[in-house]
Amino acid sequence: MLENISQVLVAGLGNGAMYALVALGFGLVYSVSRYLNLLQGEFVIVGGLVTIWLTEVQKWHLVPAAVVAVIATCVVGMLFQRLTLSPSRKLAPEVALMVTFGGVYVVRGIAMVLFGKDPLSLPSFSGEAPYTIGNVAISTQTFWVVGTLAITSVALWVFFKHSLTGKAMLACAENPNGAQLVGIDLRTMAMRTYMLAAIIGAVAGVVAAPLTSVSYDGGLSAALHGFIAAIFGGLGSYPGAVVGGLVVGLLEAVATGYISSEFKDAVTFGALLVLLLVRPHGIFGSGR
Amino acid sequence: MKQHLPGEGDSRLLFFILIALLAGIFVLFRGNYLFSSMVLAGIYAISVLGLVLLIGLTGQFSLGHGAFVGLGAYASAVLSRHGVPPVLAVVLAVILTTAVATLVALPVVRLRGHLLALGTLALGLVVASVLSGWHSVTLGPSGIPDIAPIAFGPLVIRGEAANYILIWAAALLCLWGALNLWRSDFGRAALAVKRDEDAAAAMGIHVVAVKVKVFALSAAMGALSGALYAHYVTFIAPDRFHINASFELLLAALLGGSGTPYGAVAGAVLLIVLPDIVAPLRDYKVMVYGVIFIAVSLYLPKGLAGTIEYWAGFQARRRAAAKLTAQQAAKEGATT
Numbered sequence: 174m175l176e177n178i179s180q181v182l183v184a185g186l187g188n189g190a191m192y193a194l195v196a197l198g199f200g201l202v203y204s205v206s207r208y209l210n211l212l213q214g215e216f217v218i219v220g221g222l223v224t225i226w227l228t229e230v231q232k233w234h235l236v237p238a239a240v241v242a243v244i245a246t247c248v249v250g251m252l253f254q255r256l257t258l259s260p261s262r263k264l265a266p267e268v269a270l271m272v273t274f275g276g277v278y279v280v281r282g283i284a285m286v287l288f289g290k291d292p293l294s295l296p297s298f299s300g301e302a303p304y305t306i307g308n309v310a311i312s313t314q315t316f317w318v319v320g321t322l323a324i325t326s327v328a329l330w331v332f333f334k335h336s337l338t339g340k341a342m343l344a345c346a347e348n349p350n351g352a353q354l355v356g357i358d359l360r361t362m363a364m365r366t367y368m369l370a371a372i373i374g375a376v377a378g379v380v381a382a383p384l385t386s387v388s389y390d391g392g393l394s395a396a397l398h399g400f401i402a403a404i405f406g407g408l409g410s411y412p413g414a415v416v417g418g419l420v421v422g423l424l425e426a427v428a429t430g431y432i433s434s435e436f437k438d439a440v441t442f443g444a445l446l447v448l449l450l451v452r453p454h455g456i457f458g459s460g461r
Numbered sequence: 462m463k464q465h466l467p468g469e470g471d472s473r474l475l476f477f478i479l480i481a482l483l484a485g486i487f488v489l490f491r492g493n494y495l496f497s498s499m500v501l502a503g504i505y506a507i508s509v510l511g512l513v514l515l516i517g518l519t520g521q522f523s524l525g526h527g528a529f530v531g532l533g534a535y536a537s538a539v540l541s542r543h544g545v546p547p548v549l550a551v552v553l554a555v556i557l558t559t560a561v562a563t564l565v566a567l568p569v570v571r572l573r574g575h576l577l578a579l580g581t582l583a584l585g586l587v588v589a590s591v592l593s594g595w596h597s598v599t600l601g602p603s604g605i606p607d608i609a610p611i612a613f614g615p616l617v618i619r620g621e622a623a624n625y626i627l628i629w630a631a632a633l634l635c636l637w638g639a640l641n642l643w644r645s646d647f648g649r650a651a652l653a654v655k656r657d658e659d660a661a662a663a664m665g666i667h668v669v670a671v672k673v674k675v676f677a678l679s680a681a682m683g684a685l686s687g688a689l690y691a692h693y694v695t696f697i698a699p700d701r702f703h704i705n706a707s708f709e710l711l712l713a714a715l716l717g718g719s720g721t722p723y724g725a726v727a728g729a730v731l732l733i734v735l736p737d738i739v740a741p742l743r744d745y746k747v748m749v750y751g752v753i754f755i756a757v758s759l760y761l762p763k764g765l766a767g768t769i770e771y772w773a774g775f776q777a778r779r780r781a782a783a784k785l786t787a788q789q790a791a792k793e794g795a796t797t
Binding site for chain 1: 502520522524568569571572573575576579580582583584586587589590591593594680704708711715744745746747748749750751752753754755758759762
């Protein structure tokens with residue numbers, strides 16, 4: 174029973190790290206631009222699909238394929254932001270959310286045409302043989318995903334702490350008017366934040382592709398899991414997003430292992446509903 | 462500034478024009494292959510009307526409205542499978558769904574706008590996964606076949622013509638109710654909540670109560686449309702009520718316009734016509750839907766019905782102003 178539990182928890186860890194990455198992107202855009210970007214899940218899907226297409230169909234090596242996938246996703250995000258959400262016009266948060274909801278279907282529609290309707294998958298980066306500790310088998314890809322989460326978190330911390338752009342972004346999140354007064358261009362910052370979120374999403378898509386097969390219509394589900402994670406930790410809180418993602422992944426794994434895989438969505442989204450009611454600002458969030 | 466409300470001008474006339482149009486379609490196109498689309502349009506009109514009330518009255522957005530349509534359809538289908546007469550099953554399904562919606566709404570409507578929208582999206586996914594996962598009751602992903610048609614005593618509502626009359630009668634009844642509700646004290650209170658929650662509360666409006674009531678009403682309409690759908694098509698499967706269905710309903714509500722209940726009828730008809738228009742695009746359909754959705758949210762906040770109404774009002778005001786200046790000129794001409 175005990176090793177059973179650890180097996181379940183390990184299974185949840187990989188997905189949880191992926192959700193945490195999505196939640197980080199969610200929080201970034203929300204803290205600077207104050208809207209919820211449902212497209213965050215599409216970034217994951219685009220990153221994953223482009224990598225798979227380049228490596229499996231075009232027979233590229235994994236590394237350049239991943240780099241191109243991340244750049245492509247970043248361009249997609251930038252175009253979408255420029256064409257629709259660009260803060261030159263002030264959108265109500267509900268309207269912005271609607272626009273990203275429509276964007277999900279635009280990206281999904283294009284992905285369906287380019288990559289087909291069948292779910293695709295990528296072989297694990299370091300071989301299919303799992304790593305075993307005692308009775309617990311861990312897919313090697315789990316280490317990749319968790320490692321990526323750790324590196325991304327540290328990189329973000331350094332970026333916000335030590336780079337001028339990062340500090341400017343924090344200033345925009347803290348006080349948009351004040352930031353503008355000291356000469357920070359909000360439009361540029363909103364755009365850079367959006368691109369950064371797209372990059373993080375794409376990276377999550379690339380490393381998580383071998384864990385879960387990638388399908389053109391999986392973005393909304395990924396976005397919602399990431400959103401649950403972001404809400405759990407408090408929107409805009411970066412440590413919160415990481416903890417939230419892991420909790421959601423583990424919760425889902427426990428629900429799959431002990432209730433039924435068909436009800437795993439019901440359990441996690443039900444948990445989101447309960448959480449939104451009890452603590453709409455998240456476990457670590459401040460009541461803003 | 463006086464708040465422009467639908468139904469204050471010639472909305473009654475519009476209502477009778479609509480009835481005449483529907484009767485004309487019935488007489489002229491009963492045998493046509495497009496006729497079944499018009500039956501579906503009636504079903505859509507009811508659920509879209511629920512969304513239009515939610516968005517138009519209290520300014521709440523639901524990304525998971527398909528959940529209530531699905532609950533209504535399944536509750537009615539499951540009840541009638543277990544021997545409940547279909548009419549009673551429809552009524553019970555609506556009551557049941559409204560009860561569920563109220564329970565969910567009581568805490569959820571307290572969330573701010575975009576968080577509510579995501580809460581409803583989550584609800585939509587929960588319901589979809591329960592509908593396909595709860596095999597013993599819903600028969601799983603393959604769906605429920607052979608649902609009994611609605612019958613009033615010996616009169617069985619079967620076939621397109623009979624369903625057309627029943628469904629559009631229900632839709633018109635809901636529309637009439639919505640038009641009256643919009644003009645009622647309650648409607649005005651809800652519009653005040655949409656405009657400014659704090660000001661509405663300061664005026665003595667119980668904001669949460671108003672929001673919960675509108676949410677429950679919109680869920681009830683969704684359930685009614687779902688139940689009528691189940692007994693009309695006699696077969697339902699969970700994928701009909703998935704998040705894509707919610708997306709289409711919201712698209713119809715935004716496209717038709719949420720400023721007036723007529724927007725729901727316009728949106729529903731557009732939703733039915735749209736697949737035929739975009740049919741040549743085949744695989745690009747999803748993308749085009751998304752583009753339309755974005756364009757409407759950004760550039761057409763009033764929707765088609767609202768925009769037409771606005772321009773009609775604009776023209777009427779311009780004519781009135783022209784008449785006034787002409788009168789004044791005549792008066793001045795007489796005095797000099």
